Amino acid sequence: MQIKKFIPNFITLLNLLCGSIAVLFAVNNLFVTAALFVFLGIFFDFFDGLLARKLNVQSDLGLQLDSLADMVTSGLVPGIILYKLIAIAVDAPAMAASNEWSLHWSGFSMSFIPIIGLFVTLASAYRLGKFNLDEEQQTYFKGLPTPANALLILSLPLILEFQNSDVINNIILNKWFLISLAFLSCYLLNSSIKLFALKFKDYSFKNNALRYIFIIISLVLLIVLQFVAIPVIIILYIILSIFSQNTI
Template sequence: MKRHIPNLVTLLNLFCGAVAVIFAVHNNFVTAAVFVFLGIFFDFFDGLLARKLNVQSEIGLQLDSLADMVTSGLVPGIIMFKLLALSMSGSGFYEPTRDWTSAMHWYGLNVSPFAFFGLLITLASGYRLAKFNVDEDQQTYFKGLPTPANALLIISLPLIMEFQNHSFLNAVILNSWFLLVLTVVSSYLLVCNLKLFALKFKDWSFKNNSVRYVFIILSAVLLIVLQFAAIPLIIALYILVSLFTK
């Protein structure tokens, strides 16, 4: 019976991702973000439970990636699609336009073709997860940005606008060029071979986990001070720390 416990937790991750997709499609990014956070929480603990119970399995590995593909791959792609559509419409996701050269009309959905560029994040996430499954080296470190970290980066954008509502930050986030560049950069980080340290603790000693503890403390301070605006900085810090601790 215990061998099914981690898989049940993984399925909770998949459930949260599916619910997040529904809310993201309906432009409710706050609720979508809540379910993404929950999904990432379950994603962290399914592997931990599998190791503690000594019930790691191939099906668990595959199921974990399938769940991550939805929660941390599809959801951020949809959110980026929505943000790009909003930035290019100027006033809303489904605003009618007379310029037929800059919008597609599919069953009442009027959106710039460039908005679909946001789904590059979903494609890169799928490739990254497939690569992870066949790479036996990624035990103590990651090659490329993990999909949950990238998902947090993308979903932080609408959260910043919703809860901090700073005119400068809003203008940057809703800038089409910023979103396009961010899409390319985040997609590259997902599939590149950059070595990034993993937040996996084999023991709780400070000596063996000094980098992890320092990173967690700095991240907590940034979150307290900057709230959701801290998330992009934390992702940047994660990459910088990894580069300097190779």
């Protein structure tokens, strides 16, 4: 067997490794480091498919591995992060000690409300399962891709850490905002909205105008807004896709 057949799968496994490491940091409230490994995992996720196409070694195994890796990096980690943020927002330790809506077992207390954050993990799993069975999503996506949703959620602790603003912090750490975000993410992940994919068959501007415009605007936003740009870019991505349905 040719070694090149294993190269894309190896890159996919690096994505899974990054996601697994991110889980360890996320459960220990080290959100920034967790985000770093998620970003690295998404980088590998982008290049495994690209390499598979370039080397002409696409396979069913590669497709399944890719979804399994995404489930951890872009499904489990953002669910844990959102769980943790909601727990902070509702002051879960205090609630667990006094609120009937909590679980007490062997000295461990857990509020049920933050579990809403884990709905994102369930919705991600459902989306990835559907994606593997859908043969239409070759040049576009139905619903928000799990890596994009992961970036949206992972941007929140980064904004809190590096762009300390009382106004923004109060919004992000508002329990109703976080709970609404959890349900919105679940909807977007499994919606029927067609979203363009950043896959280039060639590099001409004529055939990829939408992609180039999106990339240029995104870079400008990142320079100007820094981490706040990430949710803005996700919103822009959805809006551009909706207004370009006939060209996707």
